[in-house]
Amino acid sequence: MTSLPFDDRDGDIWLDGVFVPWREARLHVLSHGLHYGGGVFEGERVYDGRVFELTAHSRRLHSSARELGFRIPFDVAELDGATRELVSRLRIRDGYVRPVAWRGSEQLGVSGAGTSVHVAIAAWEWPHVFSAAARNQGITLATSRWRRPSPDTAPVHAKASSLYNICTLARDAAAADGYDDALLLDFRGHLAEATGANLFLVIDGALHTPLADVFLSGITRQTVIALAAELGIAVHERHIDPAELAHADEVFLTGTAYEVQPVRAVDGKPYEVGAVTQSLAEAYTRLVHTPAAYGAKSPTSAAVDESNTS
Ligand SMILES: Cc1ncc(COP(=O)(O)O)c(C=O)c1O
Numbered sequence: 001m002t003s004l005p006f007d008d009r010d011g012d013i014w015l016d017g018v019f020v021p022w023r024e025a026r027l028h029v030l031s032h033g034l035h036y037g038g039g040v041f042e043g044e045r046v047y048d049g050r051v052f053e054l055t056a057h058s059r060r061l062h063s064s065a066r067e068l069g070f071r072i073p074f075d076v077a078e079l080d081g082a083t084r085e086l087v088s089r090l091r092i093r094d095g096y097v098r099p100v101a102w103r104g105s106e107q108l109g110v111s112g113a114g115t116s117v118h119v120a121i122a123a124w125e126w127p128h129v130f131s132a133a134a135r136n137q138g139i140t141l142a143t144s145r146w147r148r149p150s151p152d153t154a155p156v157h158a159k160a161s162s163l164y165n166i167c168t169l170a171r172d173a174a175a176a177d178g179y180d181d182a183l184l185l186d187f188r189g190h191l192a193e194a195t196g197a198n199l200f201l202v203i204d205g206a207l208h209t210p211l212a213d214v215f216l217s218g219i220t221r222q223t224v225i226a227l228a229a230e231l232g233i234a235v236h237e238r239h240i241d242p243a244e245l246a247h248a249d250e251v252f253l254t255g256t257a258y259e260v261q262p263v264r265a266v267d268g269k270p271y272e273v274g275a276v277t278q279s280l281a282e283a284y285t286r287l288v289h290t291p292a293a294y295g296a297k298s299p300t301s302a303a304v305d306e307s308n309t310s
Pocket of ligand 1: 043167215256257
């Protein structure tokens with residue numbers, strides 16, 4: 001993993017319909033999105049040169065923007081095409097894609113009316129969030145004092161930049177106390193999610209996951225629920241009281257970047273990385289490396305496959 005700053009790298013970024021040199025992909029300081037949080041984004045994962053669930057992510061970028069009251073000026077097929085071309089150009093095999101859309105600079109009143117919408121897509125090599133040891137042995141979580149807000153307070157189903165203030169505060173507080181990540185409750189006090197991933201508990205061999213009524217129902221969450229069905233593991237989506245953590249045998253997180261990430265302790269209570277977590281993590285890894293899971297063979301995979309044979 002590189003530690004280069006994100007505004008000083010080689011390569012191209014797709015910006016408003018064209019590829020521009022990485023360092024030139026800039027926005028003006030007087031952008032509405034920067035001042036008032038009018039931005040939405042996606043996080044996508046590249047495996048073997050292909051973006052897993054690309055169209056689902058492009059669709060979610062659109063629906064997030066709709067929730068914030070603006071329209072992405074490129075349709076889902078155009079976003080998919082631009083992403084595939086970018087990944088192919090940069091010859092990324094194991095990486096991450098970050099599409100982002102934001103309101104522009106036509107005016108700086110609080111109203112978003114009259115602002116243009118800009119879209120950028122960047123991609124880079126980035127195989128894993130956590131170390132191999134953390135992926136195998138699990139990470140530690142601390143319950144945060146920050147909570148997921150009510151749908152009357154915030155656009156909770158949008159992957160909106162403004163909502164990530166909560167995640168950044170929670171994550172940094174957890175890290176300052178020596179934990180890997182934070183566990184957030186929702187405004188009612190139910191278990192919600194981590195700062196970039198959904199939560200699953202294993203109780204008596206069945207999966208229990210918080211009902212995603214006030215936070216993102218992640219694409220990985222939905223994939224893992226489908227995998228559990230295939231493996232004959234019962235899944236219960238419901239409101240879960242934090243006290244139920246005491247009865248869980250295993251805990252894990254799911255997310256595009258986290259994948260299926262075991263948790264080895266929450267607030268100091270230890271959990272084993274057990275058979276259910278392991279079987280779902282293995283099934284997820286198998287799936288993301290299965291070409292058939294990506295539909296038609298993409299230009300991306302063709303370009304990377306060629307480069308791989310040299
Ligand atoms: C706050 C939050 N919850 C959940 C998720 C998991 O979503 P997905 O599986 O679609 O990546 C993410 C990551 O995008 C996230 O940032």
